[in-house]
Amino acid sequence: MTRAPERSRPAPPTPSPAQAVGRPLDRVDGPAKTAGLARYTADHHVPDLAHAALVHATVARGRITGLDTADAEAVGGVLAVLTHHNAPRMTPPAPVSALDLSTLAPGTTVDYLNTDRVHWNGQPVAVVVADSPDTARQAARLVRVTYEVEPAVTDFAAAQDDAVPLRGTLLVLGEERTGDAERALATAPVVVDHRYTTPAQSHHAMEPHATVAVWNGDRLTVHEGSQDVDWARRHLARRFGVPLAGVRVLSPHVGGGFGGKAPVWAGTVLTVLAARATGRAVRMVLSREDVIRTVGGRTPTVQRVALGAQRDGTLTALLHTGVSQVGRVGGTPEPVGSQSRHLYAAPHIWIRHSTTTLDVLPTAHMRAPGEAVGTFALESAVDELAVALGMDPVELRMRNEPDRDPLDGKRFSRRDLRAAYARGAERFGWAERTPSPRSMRDGHWLVGRGVATAFHLPVRLPADVTVRLRADGTVLVRCAFHEIGVGAATAQTQVAADALGVPVEAVTVEHGDTELPVGPQAGGSGQTASVATALLEACEELKRSVLALARRSPSSPLRGRRLSELRAGRGGLYRADAPDRGETYGVILTRAGRAEIEVRTAAGTRLGRTLQQARAAAGWFRDRRRWVRAVTGAHFCEVRVDEHTGEVRVSRWLGVFDVGRVVNPKTATSQLRGGIVMGIGAALSEETLVDPRTGRTVNPGLAEYHVPVQADLPRIEVDYLDEPDPTTPLGLLGVGEVGITGVAAAVANAVHHATGVRVRDLPVTLDRLL
Amino acid sequence: MRLTCTVNGDRHEVDDVWEGESLLYVLRERMGLPGSKNACEQGECGSCTVYLDGVPVCACLVAAGQAQGREVGTVEGLAGPGELHPVQEAFLEAGAVQCGFCTPGLLVATDDLVRRSRAEGRRPADAEIREALAGNLCRCTGYEKILDAVRLAADRMAGEAR
Numbered sequence: 001m002t003r004a005p006e007r008s009r010p011a012p013p014t015p016s017p018a019q020a021v022g023r024p025l026d027r028v029d030g031p032a033k034t035a036g037l038a039r040y041t042a043d044h045h046v047p048d049l050a051h052a053a054l055v056h057a058t059v060a061r062g063r064i065t066g067l068d069t070a071d072a073e074a075v076g077g078v079l080a081v082l083t084h085h086n087a088p089r090m091t092p093p094a095p096v097s098a099l100d101l102s103t104l105a106p107g108t109t110v111d112y113l114n115t116d117r118v119h120w121n122g123q124p125v126a127v128v129v130a131d132s133p134d135t136a137r138q139a140a141r142l143v144r145v146t147y148e149v150e151p152a153v154t155d156f157a158a159a160q161d162d163a164v165p166l167r168g169t170l171l172v173l174g175e176e177r178t179g180d181a182e183r184a185l186a187t188a189p190v191v192v193d194h195r196y197t198t199p200a201q202s203h204h205a206m207e208p209h210a211t212v213a214v215w216n217g218d219r220l221t222v223h224e225g226s227q228d229v230d231w232a233r234r235h236l237a238r239r240f241g242v243p244l245a246g247v248r249v250l251s252p253h254v255g256g257g258f259g260g261k262a263p264v265w266a267g268t269v270l271t272v273l274a275a276r277a278t279g280r281a282v283r284m285v286l287s288r289e290d291v292i293r294t295v296g297g298r299t300p301t302v303q304r305v306a307l308g309a310q311r312d313g314t315l316t317a318l319l320h321t322g323v324s325q326v327g328r329v330g331g332t333p334e335p336v337g338s339q340s341r342h343l344y345a346a347p348h349i350w351i352r353h354s355t356t357t358l359d360v361l362p363t364a365h366m367r368a369p370g371e372a373v374g375t376f377a378l379e380s381a382v383d384e385l386a387v388a389l390g391m392d393p394v395e396l397r398m399r400n401e402p403d404r405d406p407l408d409g410k411r412f413s414r415r416d417l418r419a420a421y422a423r424g425a426e427r428f429g430w431a432e433r434t435p436s437p438r439s440m441r442d443g444h445w446l447v448g449r450g451v452a453t454a455f456h457l458p459v460r461l462p463a464d465v466t467v468r469l470r471a472d473g474t475v476l477v478r479c480a481f482h483e484i485g486v487g488a489a490t491a492q493t494q495v496a497a498d499a500l501g502v503p504v505e506a507v508t509v510e511h512g513d514t515e516l517p518v519g520p521q522a523g524g525s526g527q528t529a530s531v532a533t534a535l536l537e538a539c540e541e542l543k544r545s546v547l548a549l550a551r552r553s554p555s556s557p558l559r560g561r562r563l564s565e566l567r568a569g570r571g572g573l574y575r576a577d578a579p580d581r582g583e584t585y586g587v588i589l590t591r592a593g594r595a596e597i598e599v600r601t602a603a604g605t606r607l608g609r610t611l612q613q614a615r616a617a618a619g620w621f622r623d624r625r626r627w628v629r630a631v632t633g634a635h636f637c638e639v640r641v642d643e644h645t646g647e648v649r650v651s652r653w654l655g656v657f658d659v660g661r662v663v664n665p666k667t668a669t670s671q672l673r674g675g676i677v678m679g680i681g682a683a684l685s686e687e688t689l690v691d692p693r694t695g696r697t698v699n700p701g702l703a704e705y706h707v708p709v710q711a712d713l714p715r716i717e718v719d720y721l722d723e724p725d726p727t728t729p730l731g732l733l734g735v736g737e738v739g740i741t742g743v744a745a746a747v748a749n750a751v752h753h754a755t756g757v758r759v760r761d762l763p764v765t766l767d768r769l770l
Numbered sequence: 771m772r773l774t775c776t777v778n779g780d781r782h783e784v785d786d787v788w789e790g791e792s793l794l795y796v797l798r799e800r801m802g803l804p805g806s807k808n809a810c811e812q813g814e815c816g817s818c819t820v821y822l823d824g825v826p827v828c829a830c831l832v833a834a835g836q837a838q839g840r841e842v843g844t845v846e847g848l849a850g851p852g853e854l855h856p857v858q859e860a861f862l863e864a865g866a867v868q869c870g871f872c873t874p875g876l877l878v879a880t881d882d883l884v885r886r887s888r889a890e891g892r893r894p895a896d897a898e899i900r901e902a903l904a905g906n907l908c909r910c911t912g913y914e915k916i917l918d919a920v921r922l923a924a925d926r927m928a929g930e931a932r
Contacts, residue, residue, distance in 0.1 A: 026862055033870030034858035034877065036805025036845035043804035133799075134791060206809045206817060206871035206909050255807070255871030256909050288810050485869025485910045666865040666915075673912030674868070702814040702907065710913050711904035 020494040020504050021730065022722075024666035028490045028509070029253070029483060038253045041210040041223045042285045049212075050079055052274045052284040053136035054267070055126035055143045056293050057118045060695035061152035061359040064116040064125060064145060072139040077131040080278050081143060084125075087113035088276050090239045090269070098170045105231035107263035107296055108330040108362050112270055118147060119329045120361045121154070121695040122293030124266045129274045129282060137287075152359035154695030156200075156300045156325050163323040163354035166333060172353075173335035173370070178407050179348030181306075184317035188308025192384045193319075195304050196377035197761045198744075200325075200688040202297035203366050204707055205484075207255020209295060210285040211271035219246040222272065225254040226512075227262040227482050228521040233514045235264045236272055252512040254522075257484040258678075259365040262523050266294045292700035296364035297688055299324040299334050301373050305381035308348075313391050313399045318346040320378060323354045324363070331362030336374035339455035339741070342412075342628055343378065345402035360695050365523070367678060368737035371456050372744075376682075376762060379452035379745030384758065393451050393749065394421055394430060405628045413629040413727040416658050417453065420634040420721060424451075424656040427719065428636040437756035445640040447651075448754025452745035454633030454657065458734025459524030460623075462616035463534040464517030466600040467496065467542050471589040473571045475502055477509045481519035481531050486736060487667030488527055494663055495532045495730065499539035501568030502585075517600060525631070525734030528663060533729050534601045541599040543568060546585060549592040556588070557581045627727065631738045633657035633720075635676070637746040641754045646766030648751060650680055654717040660725035660733030668735045672718045675739020681708045682740070683747035684763050775837045777801060778847025789835035793827075794818045796834045797844060805845040805874045809907075816906035819875035820844045826882045845874035848881060856930075857881045857923040864919035868910035876906045876916060884924045893924040 032038040057064075069081040080086075092114075093106040110119055113127065126143050130136035153159050168174025185191060212223040220242060226232050229249040237244040254261060267286050275282040286294070301324050308317035322336035337351035366372070386393035401418060404411055425431065433449045434440055440447040468476040477496050483489050489509045497504040510516055520530040543563055550558040550573070558566065558573060566573045566582070574582025589597060601612075623629065638652035655676055662668045685706035689699045699705050718739075724731020744762055751769070752758045759768045773787040773796065784800050792811075797803045797820070806829055809817040813828040820829045821843030822836075849855035854862065857880050867873050883902045887894040894902065899920045900913075908916065 024865070027865070027867060029870070030862040030867050031854065033867050033873050034854060034861050035849070036874045036877075038870050039804070040807070040871065042808065043798075045802075134788070134795070204909060206815065206869065206907065207807070208809060254869065255809075256869040258909070285808070288812075487868070667868075670865055670868055670911045670915055673914055674910045675912075677912035678909070701812060702810045703812055707907055707909060708913075709904045709907060710900040710916070713900070713913060715917075716912050716914050 020497040021663050023664070025490060025494060025504060025664055027487055027667065028493055040207055040253050040255050041212060041225045044212045044223045046212065046214055046281045048281055050129050050131060050278060050280040050282050051133040051136045052127050052129050052271055052282050053133065053140040054124045054270065054290050054294070055128065055140045055145065057121060057123045057125045057145070059118055059147045059149050060121040060154050062118050062147045062149040064118065065148050066146035067126065068144040069126070071142040072128055075135060075139040075142065077135040078128060078139045079131065079280065080129045081139070082113055082127045082129065082274060082277055084113050084116050087273060090114055090273065091241050094238060102231045102234040105235040105264045106330065107265040107364060108327065110329050112266050113273065120327060120359060122361055122697065124270060124294060127270050127274050129278050133285065152695060154359055155692035156356070156358060157692065159356040159358055160302055160323050163356040166353045166355060172333065173338060175352045176341055176407060177350045181317045181319050181348040181350035184348035185306050185308040185319060188316050189311050190309045190385065190388055191306065192381055192388055193306035194381060194384065194760055195302065196380060198301045198373040198376055199762060200297055200300045200690060201366060201682060201686050202292055202688045202705060203258040203260035204702065204705060205256030205258055205260055208286045208288055208291050209261065209265060209267050211268045212281065212283045213272040213275040214281040215275050218242045220272065222249045224249055224251055224268060225261055226251040227254065227257040227484055227523055229480055229482065229512065229514050230518050231521070232264050232268065239269060240272060240276065249514045250512065251482060254482060254484040257522060258367045259369065259523065260295050261484070262521055263364055288702060289700040292697050296331060296362045298366035299363040301334060301336055303336050303377040305377045307381050307385045309385055309389065311389065313389055313396045315344050315346040315400045317348045318344055319350045321352040322374065323356055325358055326355050327360050327362030328357050329362060332365050332369065334373060335370035336377065338370040338457065339375055340378050341407050342405055342630060343453060343455055344400040345406050346400070349406060360690065367675065368456055368741050371741040372682070375452065375455060375742040376744040379742050380748050380760065383450065383745065383749040383752065392435065394425055397421065397453060411627045413627045414660065414723065414725045415630065415632060416721060416723070417632045417634065420632065420656040420658050423719065424634045424636050424654055428654045430636060437753055442640065444643045446643055446754040447638065447640055448750040448752065449638045450746045450749030450753055452635050452742035452749060454635060454655065454738050454742040456525060456631050456738035456741055457629065458529065458631060459526035460620060461520035461526050461530045462613050463520050463531045464601055465531065465534040465538045466517055466598055467535070467538045468596055468598040469500070469542055469546065469585055470596040471586050471594065473502060473506055473584065473586045475500055475507045477507060477535060478516045479511060479519045479531055480514055480516040481511045481527055482522035483511055484522050486671055487664055490667060491528050491663040492531055492535060495535050496539060499536055499568065500542070502571050525736040525738065529728060529732040529734055532732055536729050538599050538601045542597065543573065545597055545599060546588055547573060549594065550583065550588045553591055557583060629725065629727065629733065631657065631659045631733050633738055633742065635742050635746040637750045639747060639750040639754055641751060641769060646769035648684055648764060648766065650747065651714050653714060654719065655739065657720040657738060659720055659735045659738060660728065661731035662720060662722050663732065669718050671735045672739040673716045675737065676716050676743055677708050677713060679740040679743025680713065680747065682762060683744040687763055771835060773834055773838060775839060776841045777803065778843060787834050789833060791834050792830050793832040793834055793837050793842070794829035797829060803844055803846050807871050807874055809871060816879060817872050817875040819878045819906065821878060826879055845877050848877060856926040857884065860919040860923035860926065864915050864922050866911060866915040866919035872906060872908045876903065876908070879903055879906050880920050880923060883920065884927050887924065888927060893928065894920065
């Protein structure tokens with residue numbers, strides 16, 4: 001669908017169902033964003049605004065013994081230098097509880113500026129507030145801090161021996177097994193057994209984290225680029241000991257997230273603290289370096305994948321173990337074996353996740369945590385097995401494609417990886433590949449082609465939605481979901497338009513504000529489907545209410561009719577058996593003397609929300625027992641490697657995905673393609689470098705952390721099956737993360753085919769090929 | 771210093787400007803034009819690209835004093851109020867906008883590329899587009915639709931007077 005016909009403006013509405021969902025509509029926020037009028041956090045001006053800047057610790061672990069702030073305070077325009085000596089007290093973060101997911105909000109457990117302890121190299125130890133950002137930053141450089149340094153563990157490579165296996169919980173994937181994988185491996189005729197490593201990576205969303213905090217008594221208003229405004233609100237209310245109802249977080253436009261803006265980090269808390277301490281509205285825009293020092297990124301990993309197979313390629317054993325890193329003050333392990341539980345029909349499987357704890361900035365989830373780096377190891381190993389067997393890597397994968405989940409026999413809600421590979425192989429010209437390494441070349445370029453499987457498990461979260469229908473036929477949808485760039489508001493506009501049978505132009509969607517009904521986090525590829533589920537329910541309820549109004553009138557053609565006998569369309573309700581018999585919402589509401597009618601799912605009350613969450617959780621558990629709901633894809637990659645320099649250029653790419661139904665091909669394609677490009681970055685250039693002696697990140701900027709640019713890339717082709725999932729409303733699953741999974745393996749596999757060199761350590765830089 | 775310059779066709783005078791602060795800061799904080807974005811502060815990402823006397827520059831690397839007496843053009847000035855410029859329309863229609871943070875800089879860089887090509891009576895080739903926009907980072911789109919947008923804008927602007 002890369003070349004799907006894309007129209008500039010929606011076509012006139014037609015009465016058929018599903019008229020908007022599936023069409024490549026323009027983004028509803030596109031005009032504001034292209035005009036330069038969309039306001040992001042750092043663009044907000046409020047009266048009497050002061051500005052804050054951070055001072056970072058320069059040791060990995062220890063205690064602050066001295067703080068000399070005199071020079072900083074002497075700078076003209078400085079309002080305050082806050083340290084643990086003078087900062088207002090806060091309530092520490094709450095312990096994590098599975099019953100209240102907002103306890104996962106804080107990126108670290110550190111009680112910033114309320115402690116003299118230093119837990120990582122870069123931890124904020126002071127905040128300067130001044131009348132301009134430049135002044136604040138200049139003064140921040142003048143704060144002198146002395147430390148009593150304590151021994152610190154800062155070298156991931158050296159700390160792996162201390163890794164501890166994780167026990168599985170509701171929130172963490174631990175160990176899983178079926179059969180006896182070690183024994184099956186020992187007796188397998190063909191075995192590959194290797195170690196793979198991936199480095200730390202950083203989200204590098206284009207918008208650096210920023211916060212504007214305004215106190216009015218105990219009422220707090222925060223502008224914040226956030227993937228979870230509800231978490232931010234609840235966390236801030238707790239930390240500052242103020243009523244939840246008085247805290248408002250606004251996040252209408254977010255300049256990218258990729259996981260890095262889901263937790264609440266130091267910058268947010270300290271901006272609010274600075275505003276509390278100075279009595280001024282305070283804005284803090286983090287520099288790119290501040291972001292890398294205070295916002296956690298993806299963990300480095302070391303993984304072992306061992307595969308045992310019969311000579312015909314039938315897998316007998318699959319082992320996947322991995323170590324990821326957390327900080328001593330928080331962090332999220334990566335379940336690198338996630339996809340290995342579901343991808344191949346091996347009778348003996350063993351998955352184990354371990355973590356090692358370092359005195360570094362806690363890690364955070366980054367696009368497809370687990371699968372993004374786990375697929376590198378698994379899908380590289382499968383390629384190595386194909387080489388060992390002398391078998392085509394696509395054929396090897398199809399031979400082991402499971403009918404049911406290999407771990408516990410559950411059904412897949414849908415899975416057609418065979419179709420994805422078949423379509424991709426034909427379109428890419430896979431059959432033209434000659435199997436031997438170094439067998440294809442173009443002058444001094446060694447040409448290689450590789451494949452790998454993409455896999456992700458989208459989550460579902462509860463959402464509260466209100467839908468208001470007005471007598472003029474317009475619709476207002478309200479839900480505090482997040483627009484981090486994915487096209488979320490556009491997708492919900494399309495869903496509402498279809499559900500109510502109104503043109504998309506009649507629908508307005510409000511989001512990104514905690515004054516609205518609580519929405520889901522923008523995470524786990526679940527936001528669009530989660531909101532759509534609630535929105536569809538609300539629209540059904542709304543139509544029932546409208547019908548009830550209509551049936552009161554003896555003159556209504558809908559009198560005596562049930563909703564199941566009607567179709568929404570042409571801005572009203574019409575009989576399915578007699579499509580010209582019906583009336584518009586405007587006629588019904590006006591006749592009833594109503595200017596508007598509104599419904600809401602769940603409730604704004606605490607009880608209502610608790611009940612709704614319980615219902616959602618029960619549904620989630622029921623679904624998990626019944627089936628595996630996953631999205632998959634097939635990546636086809638061609639690389640060219642310079643025979644003399646080892647330079648790797650990706651020269652062709654095709655990804656074919658099975659992601660359920662697609663709401664908007666224009667935005668969904670970009671989600672998948674953006675994931676592929678982030679994966680190419682991970683494959684070839686992205687690496688957050690930490691000095692193992694000091695724990696300090698040495699490349700905290702875009703000059704030294706290399707994300708792909710236009711000139712690095714070929715045309716990236718994206719295609720998808722576009723078949724609905726039978727178990728979800730509208731057949732939606734999720735497209736945000738699956739694109740990045742498998743990409744690095746496809747590149748490394750193609751590099752092996754080009755050069756004969758197997759690189760098991762990302763990124764595949766040219767020194768590894770010479 | 772008192773900074774006097776023309777921004778988007780309007781003459782601006784701003785007092786108490788420190789010569790060393792960035793043009794980006796002046797635009798965003800002193801002139802009320804926050805369309806140009808601050809994402810790296812080191813000229814790596816292109817999000818702050820503006821015209822300075824008709825030449826695209828990273829406003830984060832231009833000192834305020836360097837703008838004295840010169841003409842600055844930002845994303846807000848590409849089209850008239852309530853209108854979209856053909857490059858802006860092309861970005862919208864091609865789906866080249868996602869989170870939107872890199873978009874203002876990309877629009878100026880694209881406008882420059884298309885104008886230069888048009889002046890030579892041609893449309894930019896794909897390789898040329900990729901090279902010309904290599905200094906404008908985007909973390910969302912995967913770039914392909916940005917190329918679509920540039921081609922579309924070049925087609926539409928080809929018919930306009932030079």
